[in-house]
Amino acid sequence: MIQLLTMKKLLSVLFILSFSMIVLAQKTISGVITDADGKPLASASVTVEEPGKNAILAYGISNAKGEYKVSVNSSEGNLDLKIKAFNQKPITQTIKNEDQKLNFSMDSQATEIQEVRLKTKLITKKGDTISYDLKSFENKNDRTLADVLKKIPGIEVNKDGTVLYQGEAINKFYVNGKDLMEGGYGTINNSLPKDAVSKVEVLENHQPVSILRDKVPSEQAALNIKLKKSVTMTGRGEIGAGFSPLLWNVKLTPMFFGQKNQWVVNYKANNNGESVENEGNLLSFGSRWEGRRSQVSANRWLNVEQAQTPDLPEKRYLLNNVHFFSANLLTSPFKNKEWELKLNANYTNNAIERDSYSNEILVNGSNIERTIHNDFYTNKAKGEMIFTKNAKKGFFKNTTTWTGMWSDNQADAFNQISADENLNAPTFNFTNSLSTILPWKDKLFNVMSYVSIQNDKQTLSSRPGRYSSFVPDPLFSTPEQFIPNNFEALRQYISLKSINTTHSASVGLSYRKWTFTPEAGISVNFNSMKSNLNGINGNESTLYGLDYQNNINWNEVQPYTQVGVNYKSQNINLNLTLPVNFYGIDYNDNLRGTGQAINKTRFEPTMFGSYDFASFFKLWIFGSIANSFGNFGDLYAGNILTNPTFVQVKSSQLPETTSRNASSRLEYRNPLNNLFFNVSYRIGNNTNNLVTNQRISPNGTILSEILERDNTSTSNSQRAEIGKYFPSFKTNFSVNFTNSNSKNYSMISDVNEDFETINERFYSIKNEGQAFGLKFNNTYFSWLSVDYNLTMNWRKSTDNSSNLTNKNSDWNHNLATYIYPSDNHTFGFIWDDITTTLAMESYRNSFFDVSYQYTWVKKKIDFEFKWLNIGNKKVYETISVNTLTNSIRRNTYNIRPSQFMFTVKFNFK
Structure with a gap:
């Protein structure tokens, strides 16, 4: 009985500590971003920084309705909020460090581009999805997905082939959004040529059952392997x-x-x-x-x-x-x-x-x-x-x-x-x-x-x-x-x-x-x-x-x-x-x-x-x-x-x-x-x-x-x-x-x-x-x-x-x-x-x-x-x-x- 009470106390302490952080540490800034015609702007990036510093405190992206929401943990009295969107004039505004709703209207800004240089980002995040550019982590001796996967930050591969994200096993392994292997993904991981892959996506908090998403949460992540082509014939062979x-x-x-x-x-x-x-x-x-x-x-x-x-x-x-x-x-x-x-x-x-x-x-x-x-x-x-x-x-x-x-x-x-x-x-x-x-x-x-x-x-x-x-x-x-x-x-x-x-x-x-x-x-x-x-x-x-x-x-x-x-x-x-x-x-x-x-x-x-x-x-x-x-x-x-x-x-x-x-x-x-x-x-x-x-x-x-x-x-x-x-x-x-x-x-x-x-x-x-x-x-x-x-x-x-x-x-x-x-x-x-x-x-x-x-x-x-x-x-x-x-x-x-x-x-x- 004493041990049961001790465990109950421990769980209570965990709850109190967790939700104390939630209540005391955060300030939430939200609102809607539109263009000059009042239409919602999707995929606008919103960052919050300390004044005079380059350190980003919070980061978010507006959804299809132009809505954004960021949570900030800072003791500063004022903060710099910056908004950027393609073909729009950037906005920088100093705001108070408090819960508030701020709406923004962005003016169009056409820029004459004399030279275009594309540079793929190593890691990008959108919502609960983190994408890794596979080519950025490979070396010349790598041949398969498994060779590169173990080099990606945040991802580990156990001796038995189990893929871990943040130390926990993934619950799904998709290729182009489909779960062919139903958990037995070792064959694809070990034999899929890396040259066929464009990026690896980590789907955080992934609920595999579509009808339960946004209703029943999941504590596990999933992996989605995005191939370069929607229709791909590939594979790997060795004879020795x-x-x-x-x-x-x-x-x-x-x-x-x-x-x-x-x-x-x-x-x-x-x-x-x-x-x-x-x-x-x-x-x-x-x-x-x-x-x-x-x-x-x-x-x-x-x-x-x-x-x-x-x-x-x-x-x-x-x-x-x-x-x-x-x-x-x-x-x-x-x-x-x-x-x-x-x-x-x-x-x-x-x-x-x-x-x-x-x-x-x-x-x-x-x-x-x-x-x-x-x-x-x-x-x-x-x-x-x-x-x-x-x-x-x-x-x-x-x-x-x-x-x-x-x-x-x-x-x-x-x-x-x-x-x-x-x-x-x-x-x-x-x-x-x-x-x-x-x-x-x-x-x-x-x-x-x-x-x-x-x-x-x-x-x-x-x-x-x-x-x-x-x-x-x-x-x-x-x-x-x-x-x-x-x-x-x-x-x-x-x-x-x-x-x-x-x-x-x-x-x-x-x-x-x-x-x-x-x-x-x-x-x-x-x-x-x-x-x-x-x-x-x-x-x-x-x-x-x-x-x-x-x-x-x-x-x-x-x-x-x-x-x-x-x-x-x-x-x-x-x-x-x-x-x-x-x-x-x-x-x-x-x-x-x-x-x-x-x-x-x-x-x-x-x-x-x-x-x-x-x-x-x-x-x-x-x-x-x-x-x-x-x-x-x-x-x-x-x-x-x-x-x-x-x-x-x-x-x-x-x-x-x-x-x-x-x-x-x-x-x-x-x-x-x-x-x-x-x-x-x-x-x-x-x-x-x-x-x-x-x-x-x-x-x-x-x-x-x-x-x-x-x-x-x-x-x-x-x-x-x-x-x-x-x-x-x-x-x-x-x-x-x-x-x-x-x-x-x-x-x-x-x-x-x-x-x-x-x-x-x-x-x-x-x-x-x-x-x-x-x-x-x-x-x-x-x-x-x-x-x-x-x-x-x-x-x-x-x-x-x-x-x-x-x-x-x-x-x-x-x-x-x-x-x-x-x-x-x-x-x-x-x-x-x-x-x-x-x-x-x-x-x-x-x-x-x-x-x-x-x-x-x-x-x-x-x-x-x-x-x-x-x-x-x-x-x-x-x-x-x-x-x-x-x-x-x-x-x-x-x-x-x-x-x-x-x-x-x-x-x-």
């Missing part, structure tokens, strides 16, 4: 070969973007360390009013032991053999162009090898060594059909998705003895999502329906069985007694079936700038799990017994009702969701005749709001309270071999978790001086009624169990980022800093060889971390370009029960330099340098690449030669701290050796 070992790389991605139809066909295959299959992932999910979308994944309960992956660019370590094919089509099937049909399909065939060695020192002093070799084989097929109408007078969207995944994972592991492990895991999923919004007078009716059906089967085997060391002996009635097993092999089988449905209806009521949306719905989930663990000797399979079987049902019925409150004005966006959720969970163990049930009612509000002021500033506030009473898989009474060294049983009470989160963010984006920055603060805590107890044997085998004990984990973080583009030096520079703190609780029990508890500790781990990032791009010299990225991390982990503290840090440098002696020739140098440190122990890993590229300028064809990992470094070494257990781990990873690649790159048109 190399050796050490025999290497190959094929990329063929033709594209067409028209006014009625768009399509992209993509085939990419390689064994040189590039995970092109990730281009099929969903990176953005649009608005909740479009229905429900998710990245379908296997409901994986079992796993072989897995070698770790290093924090390196994947080209350094990924040993793969991948084929990825995708096709995307958008068309308007009817004369009414408001209707769109989208067909998306992709298929992946992938094989990955991975090796690692780890030495981990646990808090009990045990020294665990593991050597793991993996072979992962994956086949995945996905088909999707989307039918959409997105108009100002109505909305309809139906998305049907079929997904099939077949994986066969293998491991050769060594932990005192060797083991051969295998996991076969097919998954099938069918999903249909429907959402429609219909207007009736001043009301909007919305109906949404979601159905998902998924089946997972998993079979895990380990040979020899004794590799799992110690498992409970079913002959003993006391669960504390264990004996070593003597089976030649163990085989764990699980079958999972899930049917999830959600249906809702709502009505939107508008009054002036307010929109109220009452909504009622119900979510029903049916889940079942069957499992058994077998011990195998010879050709016979010996069933362990009831203690190693499960047959459970986990069913949920969750009705809810809520009211959405939205307020939108020129400067203020406010969204409140006030739901009352009813949780009904029924867990049944069909083998043991036991079960649990829970019925709870909770009020779980969420809110976000934004305020634009002083033309370039935006203040955000967020807050939420949420509850969870468990998920399918949180309870089962029969032991499951979740991996060959981990036996798990979950026979506790239903988990209860309450999460409270609040955050605030201040943004500044000024296209007049190419400056962007944002600062943010986040705080949260989770209260739980259960804790995990890991019982560790002398050789590192773990038996996990769940115990009832109340605990609260907390976290908070602060982040700041600033970026500026310097046109005179053709330099983009940005820095960011993050500070984070968290506190978590867990239990560890040391056991002897008979799995009898000899020491038990309930303790908290406090984690502190700081991260610094720097990005620098320069193309000042026509013959040279430099891209440099630096990330530094410092971490401190403290066990409060023993006052044991571990500190570690890492540095990561990435430098790419290209020299252009002429238009035809490019020489490149790439340096990756990663260092990890713990106390007096440090591991440094440096990698160097060189390249030469000859460009056939007339045909726009590149011939590239690369020598990767010149030093032929074969292993990557790190030292780190497990933040959950405060144990120390040293890792050694096998990586790709020195290799040579020759590649031909070209545009399709």
Whole structure:
């Protein structure tokens, strides 16, 4: 209760601070601008400056009715207001610093132009749209949109391809205003030639559903890629070969973007360390009013032991053999162009090898060594059909998705003895999502329906069985007694079936700038799990017994009702969701005749709001309270071999978790001086009624169990980022800093060889971390370009029960330099340098690449030669701290050796 009151106070303080700034800091100047004939003047620029200074305090543009409005934050008594418009005589007037309405009439002014010189602005802003001239940020070695996008101030691109604006993920990725890829935009971003693009538009506060614009605000931005031509046939291709070992790389991605139809066909295959299959992932999910979308994944309960992956660019370590094919089509099937049909399909065939060695020192002093070799084989097929109408007078969207995944994972592991492990895991999923919004007078009716059906089967085997060391002996009635097993092999089988449905209806009521949306719905989930663990000797399979079987049902019925409150004005966006959720969970163990049930009612509000002021500033506030009473898989009474060294049983009470989160963010984006920055603060805590107890044997085998004990984990973080583009030096520079703190609780029990508890500790781990990032791009010299990225991390982990503290840090440098002696020739140098440190122990890993590229300028064809990992470094070494257990781990990873690649790159048109 104290924590809830604290969170309420924090939210109140955020509201008070935010709206105090709104009330006290701003003066609003508005009015109408007309020409000498009294006709409204559109696109007239209005700036407010301090007298005698060139610093712009506020900036605005008149709309089609000639109306303008600017907000000023200044302590000066008087201000200079300046108005400019094409073929009109400029106006400069000194005004008082107070709220006022001023109308202006501009006189015509014809100017004789002897010479016209056009100069494209780097960044322009009109309303909620910021436009970037792509050519201003590219260098001579850039070939695709993705190459240039990461150099633009205010925009970042994550390792997984997700595009961020002001530190937050975008919700849509359009090309000429159309959303062909429906969130899976990686293919276009990586393969669209930069020469086909005229500019990149950031649509701030973007609401994708047209009928809801100006009614339901959005906190996310979208990206719109404007092509040079309204009808464009383009695309990108690469064909390469190399050796050490025999290497190959094929990329063929033709594209067409028209006014009625768009399509992209993509085939990419390689064994040189590039995970092109990730281009099929969903990176953005649009608005909740479009229905429900998710990245379908296997409901994986079992796993072989897995070698770790290093924090390196994947080209350094990924040993793969991948084929990825995708096709995307958008068309308007009817004369009414408001209707769109989208067909998306992709298929992946992938094989990955991975090796690692780890030495981990646990808090009990045990020294665990593991050597793991993996072979992962994956086949995945996905088909999707989307039918959409997105108009100002109505909305309809139906998305049907079929997904099939077949994986066969293998491991050769060594932990005192060797083991051969295998996991076969097919998954099938069918999903249909429907959402429609219909207007009736001043009301909007919305109906949404979601159905998902998924089946997972998993079979895990380990040979020899004794590799799992110690498992409970079913002959003993006391669960504390264990004996070593003597089976030649163990085989764990699980079958999972899930049917999830959600249906809702709502009505939107508008009054002036307010929109109220009452909504009622119900979510029903049916889940079942069957499992058994077998011990195998010879050709016979010996069933362990009831203690190693499960047959459970986990069913949920969750009705809810809520009211959405939205307020939108020129400067203020406010969204409140006030739901009352009813949780009904029924867990049944069909083998043991036991079960649990829970019925709870909770009020779980969420809110976000934004305020634009002083033309370039935006203040955000967020807050939420949420509850969870468990998920399918949180309870089962029969032991499951979740991996060959981990036996798990979950026979506790239903988990209860309450999460409270609040955050605030201040943004500044000024296209007049190419400056962007944002600062943010986040705080949260989770209260739980259960804790995990890991019982560790002398050789590192773990038996996990769940115990009832109340605990609260907390976290908070602060982040700041600033970026500026310097046109005179053709330099983009940005820095960011993050500070984070968290506190978590867990239990560890040391056991002897008979799995009898000899020491038990309930303790908290406090984690502190700081991260610094720097990005620098320069193309000042026509013959040279430099891209440099630096990330530094410092971490401190403290066990409060023993006052044991571990500190570690890492540095990561990435430098790419290209020299252009002429238009035809490019020489490149790439340096990756990663260092990890713990106390007096440090591991440094440096990698160097060189390249030469000859460009056939007339045909726009590149011939590239690369020598990767010149030093032929074969292993990557790190030292780190497990933040959950405060144990120390040293890792050694096998990586790709020195290799040579020759590649031909070209545009399709």
